[in-house]
Amino acid sequence: MLSKYTASTAFLEALQEAGVSYIFANLGSDHPAMIESLAEARKENIKLPEVIICPHEMVALSAANGYAQITGKPQAVVVHVECGTQNLGGAIHNAAKGRVPVLIFAGSSPYTQEGELTGSRNEFIHWIQDVADQRGIIRGYTKYDNEIRSGKNVKQLVHRALQFAQSEPKGPVYLMGPREVMEEETKPVSINTDLWEPIAPMALPPQGIHDILNDLIKAEKPLIITSYLGRNSEAVKELVQFSETFSIPVIESVPNYMNFPSNHPMHCGYQWNSPEQNEMLRNADFVLVLDSDVPWIPLVNKPSDNCIVYYIDTDPLKQQMPLWYIPSKRFFRADAHIALQQLNESLKHKVLDERAISMRHDIISKIHHQLRTEWNENEQYREDIISPEYLTACVREIVDENTIIMNEGISNYETIYKHIQANRPGSIVGSGGGSLGWNGGAAIGAKLASKDQTVISLTGDGSYLFSLPSTVHWMARKYDSPFLTIIYNNRGWKSPKLSTLGVHPNGIANQTNQFWVDMDPHADLAKIAEAAGGAFAQTVKKPSELKGTLKNAIDAVKEGRAAVLDVYLPAINSAKEEQSSIQAVQLSST
Template structure:
């Protein structure tokens, strides 16, 4: 039997040459060439990326997503024609919005039907799965898409795709190839990875750094806002330097990384959808925004009209957000690490008003301490119910600096950041997007990327079900990737309630408690993981049972077994304070 060199062989080789370690795959009738090439490589002891079988595409792309977040290296996802492409679902949105480099490859239905070429149609599904524009399914969420038409330049296509994926702003790319092309005999081609490097990071124009530092040295109430600067861990150190030199408070707005140490006296909290004005932001005379899509929500929270705003981002005009604007003195299309280094190197050229800086440091330190005391008060033990704040504080006491937290808490995003208080760069990540179900696959990808770390996934009950836990925990056992999942179980979708009440705080939905988001009857969520992957499963309803359950779960993952704690939070009703704040918008609308 001949073992020929085909387009599929060259494709797999190019992934290996480009530094791809894993292929998260969901194979189908379009992949005989790839399967054959993989089998030949195994027989020959030829090194290629390892195949990770993923029974659901959402999990596959979510795992590749977090792997890239942890390592900085893009991985590959292989899916089945247009059906598998669509089944990637919201994971495509998350990778695109989160600026995650990943290569997605899908086969395509054969384009011959009478045996003209190897791979010609021989199954009824090949007619049904033939669609006019398969690439169009994901084009709005990809930095680049193309079709492989011959094996003669397949390696160039792969390296170009990954070059684009790795260039700022990073993002997913999509290639497809019909069966006949992937079965085509090819001639080996040598490609040098060094010739296909991503575009170099962009810097500030030299004259601009001095002007920014000059304005900063004159400001009385400067503020820094960031959301995803921590994607580059080195940027955190540079941000700390800038903050220290000028005593600038830092606010994290909808963060999906650890952007600034929570215990630093200049850290002044997190902001999400809370319908109230942030005091420091409202008083600021100068605002520096680093890496943030939504630094504030202008209907309820924004800087003063006469404040000066500087915007630093890989994509400062958000070209793919049809409605987006933050009026600013200057917008800089830069790599934030590079820009921060420039600013820190320029500081010595501007006179510092030491008395202003000293006074500001004292004031902001006091603000920080009062804020932390308020957070601590909210963590108090309650003998009747498990509050999200108490739950998060208990988790904080259990984990350490070698723990990576996967955060998909949704309505408890704010609570998780406030009460975990992460201080080490790279110690917490979120998807960066808005499609639920990322956390399960993300936990697998993060553990695969660094097996020395403990992985803790914090998720709501809705996002847990979206994550396809049966697939996730089957994979966890098969590939020996243990992690702990803690479900913040509201027994329903809390976020749509919050959204409805944000517009109609005292409307009929509130009066009748009808939101159509309750999960009744309630599923035994932890048992799904036990049945699918042998996970340690426990439902916690009483506060006294929480810490013992966490200890057992922690021991399970140390012994190589995943664990799921389904923690029952109290049924939710909006507080009077929240109603009062949300009612501001309704009153404004009624007055128009």
């Protein structure tokens, strides 16, 4: 027992009771009581979550995000009042849109100023940081927010917040507490954590199972589309079984997990922002969408009007997306793993047309192999440039069964999925959101979650800079969490250029080549990590140097040192890049 038991002590104990391993913290003037409790706990050898010092809050939340994506277990992020809350930046968007459970705690300015209570205002900043609605800063991105007003029920609020965070659809939660409250002395409270479990996942109704299977059995060209089913590895096994039973092809649309093995003959590719119609989707007469926010982009790519669509999702209403609609015969709010278990079990009692299924298997397998042949042709070595396809193929050669890929390639997002060809659940992860900079902190979180695995972060040069690499690599060294970063460096922001060309293919920006995306003069990106965290740092410009440098880099990581390879792809204004942009515009116009 600590000598002084405060609301902060209760807060930390509640995190420990809930199974939180790490507190990713950027502490401030609002946290003296918490610091005291942590210090005394260390002195007395009392077990509490380990504090990870994070010089920037964006990295702190990204790290908690990455940890939870790998383990499914929420971690804690502690930030400084409303300033630290705002500094969470795009990371709170990523946690919300990626449906990642995490608990964020921020102090708030003291509410007394004449010494009425312990913790009363004694620094000028306490007036400056007193704002009208601190919780409102991120309310649009959290599932639950509340203020701790008494030390007597801190544990109940923590466990309630975590219950929200871990119940589907999962997501971030936010608690705040004034300094006086967190300093308040109180009595210990015992909590039975078995009574605070997340809400049990939902299943399909019996009639829904009947309807889906009846329509599927009649279909000649069924299709499955998914994006994040693979966050549960057991769901992947059920999806493989379901696909094999009917010989149903699977497309991964904007995936942020490995949802279906790339080498499986029913895997028929990936789609992202490609401005063309997917023929398999056009011809489908039945589509089952499983856990996907954007199964297709209706402007350029969608099923026929006669196609029957069923939607099974943890959040089929997409409650955080004001404009969203994919017309479907039925929508089901259900856990994909449970739903597929139900469907697979029901199939045991159905009579299927095995001849038609076998014929479909042959057709789909040929499409699968044709796609891989095309992808392999794009991986060919060239003397003059390093293409993103060739780079990814080289990365694939150093990946083993003990590797986790963190993908924030953005303009090369689809390329990375195609050419990494992930086959193992949990082997590749994306943010699930749209705010750049997730990659660095998430890689640290993934490494802390899986210390015996190799973590490789694939990122564009823009998203690398957004990740705050100086903070990331200082943390990687301090907390012994080395990983390999590979920068797909085209010396600019390619995505805004492609977005402009997609809307104005023959516009003035294209005619004058003015897009304001060129990062000239070019920074030595790898050296940032070397200076901040002692990382192995190398810039690769010649194709002949790539494989050898990759080997040296991965060897450094396995020896305990972070590594960054800054790989020069064709610049966004190079001839090859210009041709690629023109082709994209032509496809879009078509």
